Amino acid sequence: xxxxxxxxxxxxxxxxxxxxxxxxxxxxxxxxxxxxxxxxxxxxxxxxxxxxxxxxxxxxxxxxxxxxxxxxxxxxxxxxxxxxxxxxxxxxxxxxxxxxxxxxxxxxxxxxxxxxxxxxxxxxxxxxxxxxxxxxxxxxxxxxxxxxxxxxxxxxxxxxxxxxxxxxxxxxxxxxxxxxxxxxxxxxxxxxxxxxxxxxxxxxxxxxxxxxxxxxxxxxxxxxxxxxxxxxxxxxxxxxxxxxxxxxxxxxxxxxxxxxxxxxxxxxxxxxxxxx
Amino acid sequence: xxxxxxxxxxxxxxxxxxxxxxxxxxxxxxxxxxxxxxxxxxxxxxxxxxxxxxxxxxxxxxxxxxxxxxxxxxxxxxxxxxxxxxxxxxxxxxxxxxxxxxxxxxxxxxxxxxxxxxxxxxxxxxxxxxxxxxxxxxxxxxxxxxxxxxxxxxxxxxxxxxxxxxxxxxxxxxxxxxxxxxxxxxxxxxxxxxxxxxxxxxxxxxxxxxxxxxxxxxxxxxxxxxxxxxxxxxxxxxxxxxxxxxxxxxxxxxxxxxxxxxxxxxxxxxxxxxxxxxxxxxxxxxxxxxxxxxxxxxxxxxxxxxxxxxxxxxx
Numbered sequence: 001x002x003x004x005x006x007x008x009x010x011x012x013x014x015x016x017x018x019x020x021x022x023x024x025x026x027x028x029x030x031x032x033x034x035x036x037x038x039x040x041x042x043x044x045x046x047x048x049x050x051x052x053x054x055x056x057x058x059x060x061x062x063x064x065x066x067x068x069x070x071x072x073x074x075x076x077x078x079x080x081x082x083x084x085x086x087x088x089x090x091x092x093x094x095x096x097x098x099x100x101x102x103x104x105x106x107x108x109x110x111x112x113x114x115x116x117x118x119x120x121x122x123x124x125x126x127x128x129x130x131x132x133x134x135x136x137x138x139x140x141x142x143x144x145x146x147x148x149x150x151x152x153x154x155x156x157x158x159x160x161x162x163x164x165x166x167x168x169x170x171x172x173x174x175x176x177x178x179x180x181x182x183x184x185x186x187x188x189x190x191x192x193x194x195x196x197x198x199x200x201x202x203x204x205x206x207x208x209x210x211x212x213x214x215x216x217x218x219x220x221x222x223x224x225x226x227x228x229x230x231x232x233x234x235x236x237x238x239x240x241x242x243x244x245x246x247x248x249x250x251x252x253x254x255x256x257x258x259x260x261x262x263x264x265x266x267x268x269x270x271x272x273x274x275x276x
Numbered sequence: 277x278x279x280x281x282x283x284x285x286x287x288x289x290x291x292x293x294x295x296x297x298x299x300x301x302x303x304x305x306x307x308x309x310x311x312x313x314x315x316x317x318x319x320x321x322x323x324x325x326x327x328x329x330x331x332x333x334x335x336x337x338x339x340x341x342x343x344x345x346x347x348x349x350x351x352x353x354x355x356x357x358x359x360x361x362x363x364x365x366x367x368x369x370x371x372x373x374x375x376x377x378x379x380x381x382x383x384x385x386x387x388x389x390x391x392x393x394x395x396x397x398x399x400x401x402x403x404x405x406x407x408x409x410x411x412x413x414x415x416x417x418x419x420x421x422x423x424x425x426x427x428x429x430x431x432x433x434x435x436x437x438x439x440x441x442x443x444x445x446x447x448x449x450x451x452x453x454x455x456x457x458x459x460x461x462x463x464x465x466x467x468x469x470x471x472x473x474x475x476x477x478x479x480x481x482x483x484x485x486x487x488x489x490x491x492x493x494x495x496x497x498x499x500x501x502x503x504x505x506x507x508x509x510x511x512x513x514x515x516x517x518x519x520x521x522x523x524x525x526x527x528x529x530x531x532x533x534x535x536x537x538x539x540x541x542x543x544x545x546x547x548x549x550x551x552x553x554x555x556x557x558x559x560x561x562x563x564x565x566x567x568x569x570x571x572x573x574x575x576x577x578x579x580x581x582x583x584x585x586x587x588x589x590x591x
Contacts, residue, residue, distance in 0.1 A: 162336040164323035165295045166350035167391050176349070180340050 027238045031231055039235035047213040048221035048236060055129055055217065056197055059136035063144050063193050068186065071148030072174065076160070086149065092142045097202025100138055104207045108134070131208035132215050140197035144189040151185025152178060188251045195247040198240065278442030279431045279453075280474065286451035287431040288333070291397045294429070295330045296323035307394045329388030333400040335380045337372035343383050344368040350390040358386040362420070377405045378413045385420065396421075398430035402437050414440055435459075435474050447471050463517065469589050472515040477587075478557040480514040480536075484588060491533075491583055498555070502534040506588040513589045520585040521559035523552050524578050525569065532580040539576050554579040 031039070039045060074086055092100060108115045108125040118125060125131050155178050163173040179186075201219040208215040210224055218236050225233040279287045292298035294305055296312065299320060305313035307328075312321045338346050343364060348355045359365040362382040372380060381401065388396060401417060402410050418441050421428055432438050438445045439459035446453040447462065447470070455462060455471045466472035472479050480496050484504070487493030491503040494514050504514060516534075527535045538555030543566070545551075550566040552559045559579050571577065 156336065158332050158334065158336040159338060161292075161295075161297045161323075162330070162332055162338075163349070164297065165326075165328055165330040166387065167324045168349070169322075169324050177338060 024241055027234055027241060030234055035231060036235045036238055039229075039231045040239060042229075042232050044212060044216075044221055044225060044229070045232050045236055048216050048218045049239075051129070051132070051213065051215065052198060052217040055132040055136055056194070059133045059140060059197055060190070060194055062133070062137050063141050063197075064190060067141055067145045067193075068148060068179075071145045072152050072178065074145075075149045075152035076178075089145050090142050092139060093146070097139060097200070098206060100203035101135065101206025104131075104135060104138060104203060108207075126207055127209045127211065127215065129208075129214060132204055132217060135203040135207045136197040136200045139200050139203055140193040143196050144193035147189025147192060148182070148186055151182035151189065154185070155181045191247045191251045195244055198243060277429055277444045277446065278438035279429065279446050279448050280433065280435055280438040281448035282474075283433060285448045287433075287448050288399050289451075290448075291330060291399050291429065291431055294326075294395070295328045295397060296321060296326050297330075310394075327391065327394040328397055329391055329393035329395070330397040331381070331384045331388050331399060331401060334404050335372075335384035337380060337383055337387070339372050342369050342371055343375070346372070346383055347386045347390050350387060351392065354390055354392070358389055361389075362386045376409070378409045378416075381405070381413060381417075385417075389424075389426075394427070396424070396426045396428040398428065400432055401430060401441075402432065402434070417441060435476065447474060464587075466515055466587065466589055469513040469515075469591060472513060472587070472589055475517075477515040477517050478521070480516070480556055481591065482512060482514060484508050484510060484512040492588060494586075494588070496536075496556070500536055502536070502586060503583040504586040504588050505584050506586070508588040508590065511591040513591050515587040515589060516557065516581050516585060518551065518558045518560035521557065521579050521581045523554065523559050523561055523565075523569065523571070524580060527578045528580065530580075531582060533583040534581050534586060536579045537576065538579075540571060540573050543571060543573055552577075552579075 028036075040049075070089075074082065074089070095103075105112060105126060107113050108118065108131070110116070110119050110124070110126070115125065125134070159177055159181070160173055163177045164170070168176065198217075199219055200217070201223070204210075204215070204217060205220055205223075210216045210220040212221075212224070216224065218240055222233045222236050222240075225236070279290060281287050289298055293300045293303075293313070300313065300315065302315040303313070304311070304315070307326075310327075311317070311319050312326050313319060338349065341349065344355060344359070347358055356365075359368060362385055364379065364382050364386060367375065367379060367383070372383065375383065381404075402414055405413055414437060421441060428442075430438070430441060432441075435445075443458060444456065445459055445462060446456040448454070449468075449470055455467050457465075459475075462471060463475045463477070466475060466477065469479050480494075480502070482494040482496040482502075484492050484494045486507075486509070487503060491505060492507055492509075494502050494504060494512060496502065496514070502514060522528075522532065527537070536555055536557060541553035541555070543550055543552055545563065546560075548563050549560050550563055550571075552561060552566070552571065554577055557579055569577075
C-alpha cells in the first residue's frame, strides 16, 4: 500500500518535470546549433536583442535607483497605512500584463489622464522606446521592491541603532550597514526583476507596440517571427532560456552574506525592555 | 552608577532615551551643560550628535566587518590604542561570528569608546554571557570601568552585578527609581519589600505592634513571633539577610531574640557556603558548619537571628 503511494507520487513528480522541461528541450533540438547561431545573426534578432538590452538596462537602472530607497523607507518606517502601501506595491505582481498595458495607456495614451497634457507639450509616450522602458519598469519593479523590503526587514534593528550611536548619520548607516547586510537579498530581487523585465510581453505590445529596431523586444520578436521565420523565433527563444537559466543559477548560488545578519544570538536572560 | 530592576521596569528605555534612540514623552536629557533632549524647549539632538558610547545587550557588532573595522567605524584614530586596552589586538581581522561572548563584549566596549564618549552606557553587559564566563568578564569589566574614569550608567537585572560594577545603585520599578544608594546602604536599609527581595534578603510577612522593652513585635503568618529594633506598625515585611541567620539543632540561649523552627526544606551548596532553607527563610552558613552539624534534608532545626538584624518595611 505504502509502496503504491510512493510510486504514484514519484510518477507525479516525473510528469511535472517532463511537462516543464520537454518543451524547453524541444527548442534546442528543433534546429542545430549552427542554424541557431545563424538565425540569431539576422537583423530581426539583433535588433530585438539590442532593444531588449537597452530598454532592459534603463528600466533596471530605474528599478534599482528608485526601488531601493523606496523599499528601505517601507521596511524601516512605521506609519499608518504602511501595510496597505506594501500591498499596493505588490498589486502589479498579480495583475495580468494586458491590464498593465491598458492601464499605462489610460494614463499616458493620447487621450489618457496625463497623456493629453504631455501631447500638448509635444511629448508622446506610446509607441516609443520610453514606453518599453515604462512597461518593463512597471512589471519588474514590484519583484525587486518586495524582495528588497523583506531583505531590509531582516537587518537587526540593533545594528542600525548601534551605527547611529557610533556617530553615523542615517545616510552613512544606510550605505555602511543596511545596504551591505541586505546585499544578497537585493541581488536576488534584482535578478528576479531582470528576468521578469526581459520576458515582458503583454504590457509592452499594448503600450509600446512592436516596431522592429525601436520597440520590438525579444519576446515581441518571437511572436512577430512565428509565422515569417520560425527558426528566428526559436533561436531567440533558446537565447532567452539561457538568459533565464543564468538568472536562476545566480540567485541560487549567490554567496550567502545573510548568514552574518543573525550572529547576535538570543539570550534567555531576562532584561529590561531592550526590544522596546 | 547602575540601574537595577526587574524585566520590563524601563531600565533599557532610560539608556535608549539618553542615546537618542527613543523619544521620551516628556523630560530632559543633558550631559554636562549640553542639552540633548528637552521636551519643553523642543530640543531633540539626533543620536549621532550625542556623545555617548552605548554597549548593546547582545553587543550589536557589525557582522560584515572585522573587529578592527567595527572599532574604526566610530573613529579611526584610536583603534590601535583601544584594541590594546581591551587586549583584542590579535582579533583585529576576525569577524564577530568567530568570537566568544566575552570577546564580543570587549569589541563592543572598544567600539563604544572609539568615539571618545562623554558618557558610557552599558545595557545588561553580562546578560548575553554563559555562567562560566560571567564571573571572569564581570571582574574584567569592573577593572576596566575603574581605569576608564568615565561617567558610566549601566543597566542590569542582577543586583550582584550592579554591586560589583557600580559604586551607586538605583533600583527601578515600573519606570521609577524607588531607592538609591551604595550596595551596602541598600542591603542595610531597604525601604520596600521589592528592594529587600532584590538585594537577596528574606522577606517574612507579618503584623507588627509595639512590644516589650522598646522592641517591635511581629507576628508572622504561621504564628511565630519575632522582634525588631525598627519602629513600625501594621502589615510589615521583616527583612533578614541569609548571612545573618544562624542554624542550630535547638534554640540557643544567646543574644539572638528571633527563632524560626522548621524542617530543612533544602540544602544547596554555593562555593564554600551552604544555603539552608528552613520554613519561610534561607540561611547561609559555611560548609564547615553544615558538616559539623551534619544537617540533612527534612530534619528539624531552628534558624536564629538578632532583632538588630531584622529590618521592617511597610507592605
